Amino acid sequence: MGELLDYMEAYALLKRYHIKSVESTYVKSAEDAISFSGGDAIVLKVLSQKALHKSKSGLVELNLATEKDIRSAFSRLERKAGALKPYDILAQKMLGKGLEIIIGGNTDQQFGKLVLIGLGGIYVETFKDFALRICPISRYDATSMLEQLKSKSIIAGDAKAESMVIELLMNASRMFYENDITELDLNPVILHDGTYDAVDLRLLR
Amino acid sequence: MTKEKINGKSHGKYWKLEPIMHPKSVAIIGASNNPDKVGHVIMQNYIDAGYDGKIYPVNISSDGSIMGFKSYKSVTEIKLGIDLAVIAIPAQAVPGVLEECGKAGTKGVIIVSGGFAEVGETKLQDMIAEIANRYTMPVIGPNCLGVMDPRSRIDTLFLPTFKIDKPTIGGVSFASQSGAVGSSILDMIDDEGFGMARFISYGNAAVVDETDILNYLAEDIDTKVIVLYMEGVKRGKEFIEVAKRASLKKPIVVIKGGVTEAGAGAAHSHTAALAGSYEAYEAVFRQYGFTIAKDIKDLLNYAKIFETQPLTTGNRVAIITNGGGTGVLATDALYKNGLVLPELSETSKKELRKVMPPIVNIRMPLDMAGDADDTRFSAALARMEEDPNVDAVMAIALFQTPGADSRVAASLIHYGTQMKKPLVVVSMGGSYTQAHKRMIESSGVPVYASPGEAADALAALISYSRYLKVKGVRGKGD
Numbered sequence: 198m199g200e201l202l203d204y205m206e207a208y209a210l211l212k213r214y215h216i217k218s219v220e221s222t223y224v225k226s227a228e229d230a231i232s233f234s235g236g237d238a239i240v241l242k243v244l245s246q247k248a249l250h251k252s253k254s255g256l257v258e259l260n261l262a263t264e265k266d267i268r269s270a271f272s273r274l275e276r277k278a279g280a281l282k283p284y285d286i287l288a289q290k291m292l293g294k295g296l297e298i299i300i301g302g303n304t305d306q307q308f309g310k311l312v313l314i315g316l317g318g319i320y321v322e323t324f325k326d327f328a329l330r331i332c333p334i335s336r337y338d339a340t341s342m343l344e345q346l347k348s349k350s351i352i353a354g355d356a357k358a359e360s361m362v363i364e365l366l367m368n369a370s371r372m373f374y375e376n377d378i379t380e381l382d383l384n385p386v387i388l389h390d391g392t393y394d395a396v397d398l399r400l401l402r
Numbered sequence: 403m404t405k406e407k408i409n410g411k412s413h414g415k416y417w418k419l420e421p422i423m424h425p426k427s428v429a430i431i432g433a434s435n436n437p438d439k440v441g442h443v444i445m446q447n448y449i450d451a452g453y454d455g456k457i458y459p460v461n462i463s464s465d466g467s468i469m470g471f472k473s474y475k476s477v478t479e480i481k482l483g484i485d486l487a488v489i490a491i492p493a494q495a496v497p498g499v500l501e502e503c504g505k506a507g508t509k510g511v512i513i514v515s516g517g518f519a520e521v522g523e524t525k526l527q528d529m530i531a532e533i534a535n536r537y538t539m540p541v542i543g544p545n546c547l548g549v550m551d552p553r554s555r556i557d558t559l560f561l562p563t564f565k566i567d568k569p570t571i572g573g574v575s576f577a578s579q580s581g582a583v584g585s586s587i588l589d590m591i592d593d594e595g596f597g598m599a600r601f602i603s604y605g606n607a608a609v610v611d612e613t614d615i616l617n618y619l620a621e622d623i624d625t626k627v628i629v630l631y632m633e634g635v636k637r638g639k640e641f642i643e644v645a646k647r648a649s650l651k652k653p654i655v656v657i658k659g660g661v662t663e664a665g666a667g668a669a670h671s672h673t674a675a676l677a678g679s680y681e682a683y684e685a686v687f688r689q690y691g692f693t694i695a696k697d698i699k700d701l702l703n704y705a706k707i708f709e710t711q712p713l714t715t716g717n718r719v720a721i722i723t724n725g726g727g728t729g730v731l732a733t734d735a736l737y738k739n740g741l742v743l744p745e746l747s748e749t750s751k752k753e754l755r756k757v758m759p760p761i762v763n764i765r766m767p768l769d770m771a772g773d774a775d776d777t778r779f780s781a782a783l784a785r786m787e788e789d790p791n792v793d794a795v796m797a798i799a800l801f802q803t804p805g806a807d808s809r810v811a812a813s814l815i816h817y818g819t820q821m822k823k824p825l826v827v828v829s830m831g832g833s834y835t836q837a838h839k840r841m842i843e844s845s846g847v848p849v850y851a852s853p854g855e856a857a858d859a860l861a862a863l864i865s866y867s868r869y870l871k872v873k874g875v876r877g878k879g880d
Contacts, residue, residue: 303674305682307638313676321672329676329685331642337872338689345688384672 199379199401200286201246203285207398214372216365216383221289227271228396230288231264238262238291243274245284256281260291296391298352299327300366302373302381312370314362316348316386324348332374339363339370351390365393376402415640417540417614417753421509423600423622424554425485426455429477429508431499432490432515433459433468440490440514440560445469447557454555458484467581477506484508488548493517496544497529501603504537512558513543519606520545527608534609546605547581550588552598553624559585571598573626574705577615579604580659583631590602595843596706599624611636613644620648627651627708629701633659635683640839642686649691650875653708653866657695658683693862700858706848707859711824713867713873716793718744719860720781721767723798724806729767732796732828732853739861743767744791757781775811783817794824794864796856802836812836818847822865826856 202210205219211218224230230241243256256277257271273284278284297318303311303348308331315327340363343349353359365386373381380401385396432441441461443466448457458480459468464718467473474480477499479485489496493515503511510511511534518527534541542548548558552571553864561809569591569820576591576598578584584603591598602615610631621629628648633877636639658680687694693708695701723729733743743766746754754764761880762771770778779797795817799810818825827849829839839849842863849858 260612301672301676303682305638305679306678307635308642308686309638311682311685313678325676327676329681330689331682331686334689340686377471380674382672391406 201244202378202402204244204285204398204399207400210372210376210400211383211395211398214368216368216372217393218383218398219292219387221287223285224288225286227268230261230271232288233281233288234261234267234290239267240289240291241270241274242287242289243278243281243284244287245278245281247281247284261316262291264323273333289396292387292394293389295387295393296351297385298362299382299384300362300369300386300395302332302378303370303386304379310374312366312373314366315346318351321384330370332370334367334370336363336367339366342366357391359389361391361393362388368376375384403867405598407863415634416617416644417610419510419540419542419583419610419614421485421620421795422512422540422542422549423551423556423618424587424626425510425556427458427483427485428453428455428556429458429460429474429480429484429487429503429655430490431460431487432478432504433464433471433473435459436466442469443560444488444490444514444558445471447559448555451555451557452553453557455485456482458482460487465539477502477508480506485510487511487645488514489543490514490560493523493526493544497526497533499770500530500533500541504533504539508539510835511539511541512546512562513541513605513608514546514548514558515543516545516605518544527606531608535830540614541609542602543605544608545581545791547584547603549603550601551597555782559588559601563797569596572599573624573709574598574629575602575619575622575625575627575872576629576631577599577602577604577612577619578631579607579612579632579633581605583659583698585627586702587631590698590702594702594706595840595849596709596846599626607636613637616654617644617785620651627705628651628654631659631701631707632656642690645686645692646692648871650870653693654691654706655693655701655704655708655862656686656687656694657698657701681706691866691873693866699855703848703850703855703859704862706843707824707826708864708866710818710846710848710862710872711826712822713870714793714824714864715867717741717864718791718850719745719857720744720786720789720792720795721798722770722779722786722795723767723800724770724772724779724803727797727802728798728800728828728853729769732798732857733767735853735857736796738854740863741857741864743794744789747789747791750785750789750791753785754782772803773805774803774810775805777808778805779810780813780816783821787817787821787823794826794860795821795859796826796828796853799838800831801829801838802831806831808838808841811841812843815845815847817847824860826850828853828856 241258261267299317301313310332313329328345330338378400382399383395433445434442459473550557570611581603586634619625786792
């Protein structure tokens, strides 16, 4: 199995490829988290090589709006994470509602690196609505990937959204292709308010 | 060390198949007077096909003559130069004989015999690859049917002539990993009324693989359409390189066997769970403009429209029909495929109003009524040909009706072969219909058994035309 790239390292890599992700930082204490929140609602997550599926293991605390919420969530997570050492606790700004998509990458033993886009979040494996191409992809490839999706009209409802998603897809493909990464999961990437943010970054070496 | 060196392919990345496809002389190793032997059937096929090159039967226990030809105990005795050797002997004896082929300077070999990697004898298969590479000698097989080429009249298929309808000369080339899929398709091709350029069954692909074959067919002037059945690819990167180039030259229809779930349960990311091995193949096919067939029927349906009809990037398909309900079903089938009905030009409407009886509504789909005869069909087809709002035509001809007879078939043939827009015919029914279907198809106009199949085929043609356009290749229809 590949090794999970450190979250903040992944965060920096995405930035270099002009891929937006939700504001995040590691926190060592509840106080850290409170000061990061600055009054906004936040999310806390335990990250460990030993727990690759966080939401299934109850290692995520969502929508922490008050200092009290943050404190109690932080101590709950510390307790659960005891067996997963070494681990980090990540604080992220909580995003409002939006459409969840997935941008991914995989390495096929025959054809090499492939990039994926699809309907994301909890729907990924239910609807299996995704499109796949070999890296590197052209703008035509990116456009035709969107065309292939049944959910195209909700993912890219207008020309502006479409060009934003195409840009994102091409940047992600380039990042995946040019770096020493074997698997990539940006899931979900939340489309909201005419922009987007990658919320969960899982890059495997 | 480079890949080429490992493979010993000093002649380049891809094997040259010319001597195998157009041999001036053929040695049939395992030829026999005994009609139960595969080598006998192959000999017989060469004789039946009227192959005009030299035939050298080879059999270690021969007494100087096999099936009326001077025979040899070994290829090394022939000394006249051999373009192609066909080997049909037990697997254990193959490496020795292949070595002799190399020594005799044979230009290409087909190993029909089974009993190699497909039954776990990988060492025996490795020996074959080693010998082929050492002599730089292209080898197709083992465990295959070999090749058939109605133009150069070569036929290494060990399928007795009376059991299979062998196709006529045409532009469709077919390459199949599986011999069984290959031979049943071969049998069906003739019934579909289109002709064949090359048939290559390549079996275990110990030496020559799908990439070499695709590369050959891409450059082959007789091949207008490439049809592939494959279970896997041996050299992914090279396959992509060839696929990219080949699909710009001619349409490629593909079906992939072995839809495997590559350990989806064990995957550690969503992407890995979704992007299995089959999906990766599909991605390659889509990316490089292949037409993906879901079953064997699709392969033939797509091949026949690509072989005969011009390309078009427009998706406005006119429907003319002598059956109302079928016209409605056809309309549904178009829209399901992302195709649309055209808005006829004012001129078309005026002209059609003049020639159609009052009961005919002048609109799409054009239902010319159950008594439509060849006059109505011809008038409608002539308008569709002229109308700038029409990109392609689907003509539904139900031959059960009183007005539809051979004259309707003749007008469909006339327009289907002259028109610069694609025309497909939908016709379903019993023996009277089948007779007309054959007439129409053998003239080069594809006939489909349902509106759905016709719409799928048109959609595939349009999608490929658009691919070419995006890639900057001008098609005939642009």
